Amino acid sequence: xxxxxxxxxxLIGLFAATLRxxxxxxxxxxxxxxxxxxxxxxxxxxxxxxxxxxxGFAAAFQAEQAGLSAYLWIGLLSALLAGVLMGLLMGxxxxxxxxxxxxxxxxxxxxxxxxxxxGFRLVFGERSVLPSIDPFPQLAPFENIPVLGPLLNxxxxxxxxxxxxxxxxxxxxxxxxxxxxxxxxxxxPEAVDAAGLSVSKIRYxxxxxxxxxxxxxxxxxSLAQLGAFSPGIVAGRGWVCIALVIFSRWHPxxxxxxxxxxxxxxxLQLRLQTMGFDLPFELFLALPYLVTILALALAGRxxxxxxxxxxxxxxx
Amino acid sequence: xxxxxERRPAPLWLRLLIPVISVGLTFxxxxxFVTAVDASPWxxxxxxxxxxxxxxxxxxxxxxxxxxxxxxGAAVAFAFAxxxxxxxxxxxxxxxxxxxxxxxxxxxxxxxxLAIALVVLAGIAGGMLWALLPALMKVRLKIDxxxxxxxxxxxxxxxxxxxxxxxxxxxxxxxxxxxxxxAAAILPRLIPRARLHLGFVFAVVVIVxxxxxxxxxxxxxxLRAVGFNRDAARFSGIRVDRSLLAVALISxxxxxLAGAGEVAGIHFHLIDAIxxxxxxxxxxxATLGSLNALGIALAAVFIGLIDTGAQTVSxxxxxxxxxxxxxxxxxxxxxxxxxxxxxxxxxxxxxxRIPAGNR
Numbered sequence: 233x234x235x236x237x238x239x240x241x242x243l244i245g246l247f248a249a250t251l252r253x254x255x256x257x258x259x260x261x262x263x264x265x266x267x268x269x270x271x272x273x274x275x276x277x278x279x280x281x282x283x284x285x286x287x288g289f290a291a292a293f294q295a296e297q298a299g300l301s302a303y304l305w306i307g308l309l310s311a312l313l314a315g316v317l318m319g320l321l322m323g324x325x326x327x328x329x330x331x332x333x334x335x336x337x338x339x340x341x342x343x344x345x346x347x348x349x350x351g352f353r354l355v356f357g358e359r360s361v362l363p364s365i366d367p368f369p370q371l372a373p374f375e376n377i378p379v380l381g382p383l384l385n386x387x388x389x390x391x392x393x394x395x396x397x398x399x400x401x402x403x404x405x406x407x408x409x410x411x412x413x414x415x416x417x418x419x420x421p422e423a424v425d426a427a428g429l430s431v432s433k434i435r436y437x438x439x440x441x442x443x444x445x446x447x448x449x450x451x452x453x454s455l456a457q458l459g460a461f462s463p464g465i466v467a468g469r470g471w472v473c474i475a476l477v478i479f480s481r482w483h484p485x486x487x488x489x490x491x492x493x494x495x496x497x498x499x500l501q502l503r504l505q506t507m508g509f510d511l512p513f514e515l516f517l518a519l520p521y522l523v524t525i526l527a528l529a530l531a532g533r534x535x536x537x538x539x540x541x542x543x544x545x546x547x548x
Numbered sequence: 549x550x551x552x553x554e555r556r557p558a559p560l561w562l563r564l565l566i567p568v569i570s571v572g573l574t575f576x577x578x579x580x581f582v583t584a585v586d587a588s589p590w591x592x593x594x595x596x597x598x599x600x601x602x603x604x605x606x607x608x609x610x611x612x613x614x615x616x617x618x619x620x621g622a623a624v625a626f627a628f629a630x631x632x633x634x635x636x637x638x639x640x641x642x643x644x645x646x647x648x649x650x651x652x653x654x655x656x657x658x659x660x661x662l663a664i665a666l667v668v669l670a671g672i673a674g675g676m677l678w679a680l681l682p683a684l685m686k687v688r689l690k691i692d693x694x695x696x697x698x699x700x701x702x703x704x705x706x707x708x709x710x711x712x713x714x715x716x717x718x719x720x721x722x723x724x725x726x727x728x729x730x731a732a733a734i735l736p737r738l739i740p741r742a743r744l745h746l747g748f749v750f751a752v753v754v755i756v757x758x759x760x761x762x763x764x765x766x767x768x769x770x771l772r773a774v775g776f777n778r779d780a781a782r783f784s785g786i787r788v789d790r791s792l793l794a795v796a797l798i799s800x801x802x803x804x805l806a807g808a809g810e811v812a813g814i815h816f817h818l819i820d821a822i823x824x825x826x827x828x829x830x831x832x833x834a835t836l837g838s839l840n841a842l843g844i845a846l847a848a849v850f851i852g853l854i855d856t857g858a859q860t861v862s863x864x865x866x867x868x869x870x871x872x873x874x875x876x877x878x879x880x881x882x883x884x885x886x887x888x889x890x891x892x893x894x895x896x897x898x899x900x901r902i903p904a905g906n907r
Contacts, residue, residue, distance in 0.1 A: 241861035273694070275635075331884045334694050335635060338831055339880040346873030353868035354584060466703050475699055521699040525681070528691050537692065 240379075246499055248383050252457060254488075254495025255390045256281065260473035261480065261487040262393075262401050263445030267319075268481055269405065270438040271540035272326050272340035275337025277446050278470025279344030280318045284311040284447025286348035289365065289454035289461040290355050296365050304368055304455055311451035312444045318344060319443020323436040330544030341470070349463060367459030387456045389448070394488060397445070401484035414438055418538035421545040431545045442512040446470070475524035478535065494520040558890050567836060567843070570886045571850075574879040581874060587865040595864060596857035596875070606856060614852030615687045615744075615813070616641070618751035619806035620830030621837060621844040622758045623675075623799045628796030629839045631763060631775035636682065636697030637803040638827025639704035640675035644804025646708060647674025648811045649716075649818040652729025663732035666749070667812050668805065675804015676797045676862070678704060683796035687789040693796070703826065708820050716818065726818040735813040747809030752845075754802055759841035771795050803827060832880040838887065851876060 260281055265275045274280075292307025300306060318340060356363050373386055374381045399511035405411035413434050416424045421431045449469070454461045472494060480486035501516035528535060558566075574598075579589035600606045620637045627634035634640075651670035655663035682696035713723035719727070735746040762768040773781040774791045782788045810822050833851060837843025858872025 275694075275698070325881065325884065329885055329888055331888065334635060335831060335835055335884055336881070337876060338635070338828060339884060342825075342828065342832075342873065342877035343881060346870050346877050350581060350868050350870040350874050353870060451800045468705075471699060471702050474695060478695060497694070512710045512714055514706035514713070518703045518706040525685075525696055525699060528696065529685055529689060542692075542694075 238540075239475060244379055244382050246496070246503060248385060249499035249503070250492060250496040251386055251390055251394070252495075253498045254456075254491040255387070255393050256452045256469055257476060257491035258393050258398065258488050259389075259449030259452065260446045260470060261476040261491055262484055263315075263442035263449070264473050264477045265401070265480070265482055265484055266405075266414065266438050266445070267322075267442040268477055268541065269418045269538060270414045270435050271421065271538050271543060272322070272435055272439060273333050273337060273542055274319075274320050274322050274326075274340075274439065274446075274476070275334055276318060276340030276344065276443075277337075277473055278466065278468070279341030280315050280443055280446040281450035281453075281470045281473075282341075282466045283318060283344035283348050284450030285454040285465045286352055286461055287311045287314040287447070287452050288448075288451030290430075292353065292365050292455055293355075293363060299464060303365070307365075308448070308451050309457050311447045311455075315445070315447025316440045316442035317443070318447075319441070320436065323432075323439040323445070326544060327432050327435045327439070330546055333542050333544075352461060352463075356389045360414070362460050362462060364460040368456040385399040387452070387454055389452050398484050405484065415538075417545075418514055418540050421540050421543075425545070427548065435545075446473075449473075472520045475520050479483055479520075479524050479527055481535070482538065483539060563838075563890055566886050566890060567846075569885070570836070570879060570883045573886075574875060574882050577882070578798045578875050578878055579873070581871055582861075582867055585865070585867050587861075587867050588703075590691035592861050592865060592867060592871075595860045596854055596872075600856050600860045602852050604841070606741065608739060608744050610849065610852040610856050611748055612743045612745075612814075612852075613855045614848045615748045615751050616806040616810055616826045617829055617833055617848040617851050618748075618755055618845060619662070619802055619809065620826045621833030622751075622754050622830075623802035623806070624809055624827075624830040625834035625837065625839045625844050626758060626762075626802065627795055627799035628834055629775050630771040630791060630799075631778055632683070632686070632792050632795045632799065634679065634682075634796060634799045635694055635831070636679065636699050636700050636827070637799070637806075637830045638823060638825065639697070640678045640800040640803035641807040641810075641823050641827050642701075642704040642708050643678035644671035644675040644807030645808075645818055645822050646711065647671055647677075647804070648808035649726050650727060652733040652812060653727060655730040655733040656731075658732050660732045660736075663730065663905025664746070664812070665736060666727070667733045668808050671804045671806075671808020671811075672801040674802040675802070675806065675807065677800075678804070679796050683793050683800075685795050686796070708818065708822075710816065712820055718817075724820060728817045729812060733812055733817060735809065743814060745809070747811035747813040749804060750809060754805070755841050755845050758844070762841070765774045767794075803830070829876065832876060832883075835880060835887070836883050838890070 260277055264274060264277055288307040288311030291310035292303045293304040295303035322340055324330045326333045368387050370385050372385050374384050412513060413429060417431055417434045425431050450466055453465050476487055476490045479490045497516055497519050501513045504511055505513050575593055582589045583593045600610050620641060623637045648667045648671040652667045678700060682693045682700060685691040685696055686693045712726060716726040718725050732761060738744045749786060770786050771791050773786055774788050778788055806826060811818055813821060829851060833844055833847040836847035854872050856877055858869050861867050862869035
């Protein structure tokens with residue numbers, strides 16, 4: 233068994249990994265919190281994360297080949313752009329046309345997934361060795377401090393997600409006019425319309441923003457964590473985000489805590505696996521879904537979805 | 549510019565034309581992906597739509613591909629028609645496959661008719677069981693079924709993976725696949741040397757039953773009333789919760805049957821890739837077929853055609869095989885948009901059409 237020092241190292245490694253694993257989850261969840269607050273369930277999230285991972289990687293790869301030193305940023309920017317476009321496409325269906333949101337969202341997931349796989353094959357052909365890039369480095373702001381050093385050895389995107397985007401999202405949603413408009417659109421679009429604001433415009437903006445955040449989550453996987461793209465890269469993380477949004481009751485800070493909690497569970501099962509424990513690790517992987525369903529069952533009728541959730545707005 | 553909707557059902561000729569226009573538009577929209585590899589979109593379209601009919605072997609393979617799709621399409625359409633948004637056909641299919649495998653492994657020495665009956669029933673029961681929890685949460689706790697059914701898909705996949713990496717791991721090859729089910733439980737082939745199996749007959753029967761129940765029974769009328777307007781149905785004395793529960797379970801059972809068919813008709817053991825997303829494709833088929841039996845049948849065969857065609861196009865023209873999936877996804881979105889033409893008249897006008905006095 234481990235002695236105290238080893239156990240300490242194990243814990244530090246675990247916490248550091250937790251932050252890494254939680255980064256794409258918190259990005260995607262924030263994106264979905266925005267869209268759902270405005271009344272749109274975007275089930276395109278799984279696909280948009282996948283597309284973000286692919287577009288980010290493909291663009292960065294090409295830019296790196298072309299000798300551009302900012303290739304990673306070009307990749308990230310391309311991914312964000314792809315996410316915005318897909319958010320707008322979701323807007324076209326759920327806002328302009330007012331079609332069924334879950335079918336439109338799943339359609340976008342299917343489209344993004346198939347486009348990415350098609351594009352990957354098109355750009356890179358069939359290779360036995362996956363193409364890779366030199367990924368984002370981890371920052372080491374406190375390299376020489378014992379415990380804190382390794383713990384804060386994280387990617388820039390992790391810092392941005394937890395220290396900037398989470399508080400910023402909370403502030404935006406609760407303390408700015410725009411945030412209040414988003415919430416109003418999600419609760420009572422008729423009133424927003426009557427006040428002379430455009431329900432469609434607000435929802436479009438939110439969907440574009442949400443799409444960018446989701447794509448950033450996917451791009452984190454390919455540009456920072458792996459430096460490569462593979463068909464299994466997102467592996468249901470988008471659905472975990474859907475679960476986390478409900479788990480967090482549409483609140484950015486609780487979303488971050490939820491992402492950390494489930495990130496911790498993932499990181500733990502990964503570590504236990506590599507240490508040779510014979511566990512049905514799938515049980516751990518299924519945990520976020522089961523916990524969310526359990527939470528829903530326990531909260532029952534008290535879960536307060538945005539009132540205009542799943543409802544297209546049409547002036548009759 | 550604003551798009552205005554006026555609720556007015558389209559004439560019959562337009563309704564029949566909508567799927568045709570959707571398919572045409574989809575092929576136009578995706579033509580660019582074919583030219584991206586310097587292949588001819590005309591040739592690709594030929595391989596997708598006509599080549600599968602050029603030989604009996606290929607035509608039968610289309611029906612093989614269509615078999616699970618007929619079932620998942622019917623499963624999703626039945627739920628949607630009843631006002632229950634079952635996004636969980638994928639997971640229900642997997643749990644049907646698990647139950648069918650579990651029973652199929654125990655069928656040594658049983659007569660084939662009994663073994664097949666038990667495997668099929670197990671598949672249906674497995675799918676129903678997986679549909680039960682979200683359905684109960686829906687009727688008892690009023691919890692939205694979209695998210696719960698969706699999340700349970702992932703759980704089902706992890707469960708299958710745990711089985712295949714644990715108790716069911718093939719003892720000989722150590723691959724994550726279950727041992728083969730007993731020969732007695734294998735669904736007989738309909739045509740020698742082709743993969744078309746008894747499951748196709750089950751699928752056709754389900755489609756016919758789907759039509760019959762929805763159009764010729766009191767239960768069907770009630771469930772469609774619930775699907776159309778839940779509150780109105782409740783006021784007219786229909787027991788809405790009971791209807792939703794029944795619809796959810798039947799939908800799950802049909803999806804489970806699809807899983808049983810894939811295990812006992814095609815693979816003979818459980819693998820984690822037993823479905824490349826048939827449950828989600830079921831949503832496409834239900835939408836494309838506008839929730840009607842004939843429409844679903846045609847849509848399922850059509851998607852079978854695209855699946856078969858994608859492989860030919862990839863082999864002959866060198867277009868990545870994922871083109872088939874791109875076409876399917878595009879078709880879903882195009883159809884979703886086109887369906888508005890069925891129920892609404894669109895008009896494109898500047899500014900809102902509200903009488904000045906009301907503003």
